[in-house]
Amino acid sequence: MSVILVTGSYDHEIRFWEAWSGICSRTITRSGETGQVNRLAISPDKRYLAAAIHKKVNIYEIASSASASTPVVTFEGHTNNITSVSFHSQGKWLVTGSEDKTIKIWDLRTGNLHRNYNNEAPVNDVCVHPNQGELISCDQAGRIKQWDLSDNICTHELTPAGDVPIRSVTLASDGSCLVAGNNKGKCYVWKINDESTGQPRFQAVTKFQAHSKYLTRCLLSPDVKYLATCSADTTVKIWSISPHYEFKLEKILQGHQRWVWDCAFSADSAYLVTASSDHTARLWEMASGLTVRQYNGHHKGGTKSTLNKYQDVLKVFF
Known part of the structure; x- marks a missing residue:
């Protein structure tokens, strides 16, 4: 099977691309549906695509015919924009975060809502811990929270910059560290300790100014050697990570003409896909920092900066 990537846009379309061609x-x-595509996720077994569309999530079969547009299931229950969507590693459930101040867990086997967390502030991002027993979320109130799925509670809370909204969070694939980026372009890094050692769960390591303008996304590579940060300044920055969690600016990826909203690494960390309000997605080679493919086709991106309504978003998953 050829490598594919998926993009979604304010033009209400979701497109599947053959990555190399x-x-x-x-x-x-x-057709006939309303609502922009906010976020996308592909199930671990590559069978399903989850598309967060305004207040609902549609699940599509990836192997369906090219003309198939009907979802196999739709999850409805959020009352405002869904800002994050992630699959459980075994594909048993789906987690969503929303501007309605809730985080919801959906059972993919029954199609029902399994659990609901009240965050008390609009949720900007949620990721599943590699141990599959915890969630990490961030919100408009400037908080980062850890949620324990077995106890159904928030067990830890961080406020690195007061009430400055935290836009994005990303976890190392081995669960060793957490990186968060805020609305002022600053990144914060914590080492995650095993609590059985008696050390604090989250140990602050460093912070740095990644961009001078609004940060939209931060993402650790699968091999945990790089951090990618996307911004309103039209660039993507690649930061190398030392074993002691020192972050050094390695490359600046330039080519997009408007805000860069999202990015995704290939499984081998050798390539990065980015998506922008300039209506395009780009495939970058990490070694050279050059664009090796550009994907054109979406006819709407966004000319506004209505951030909380996500009207400018072009999302991507690789």
């Missing part, structure tokens, strides 16, 4: 192999048009 740049050919759009399938378009989900969602």
Whole structure:
């Protein structure tokens, strides 16, 4: 099977691309439906695509025919924009975060809502801990929270910059560290300790100014050697990570003409895909920092900066 990537846009379309040829192999048009595509996620077994569309999540079969646009299941229950969507590693459940101040867990086997967390502030991002027993979220109130799935409670809370909204969080694939980026372009890094050692769960390691303008996304590579940060300044920055969690600016990826909203690494960390309000997605080679493919086709991105409504977003998953 060829490597594919998926993009979604304010034009209400979801597009599947053959990564190396740049050919759009399938378009989900969602005729008659309202709502922009906020976030995308692909299930661990590569069978399903979850698309967060305004207040709901549609689940599509990836192997369906090129003309298939009907979801196999739809999850509804949020009352405001869904800002984050992630699969459990075994594909048993899906987690969503929303501007309605809740985090919800959906059972993919029954199609029902399994659990609901009240965050008390609009949620900007949620990621599943590699141990699959915890969630890490961030919100508009400037808080980062750890949620224990077995006890159904928030067990830890961090406020690195007061009430400055935290836009994005990312966890190392081995669960060793957490990185968060805020609305002022600053990144914060914590080492995650095993509490059985008697050390604090989250140990602050460093902080640095990644961008001078609004940060939209931060993402650790699968091999935990790099951090990618996306911004309103139209650039993507690649930071190398030392064994002692020192972050050094390695490359600045330039080419997008408007805000860069999202990014995704290939499984081997050799490539990065980015998506922008300039209506394009780009495939970058990490070694050279050059664009090796550009994907054109979406006819709406965004000319506004209505951040909380996500009207400018072009999302991508690789």
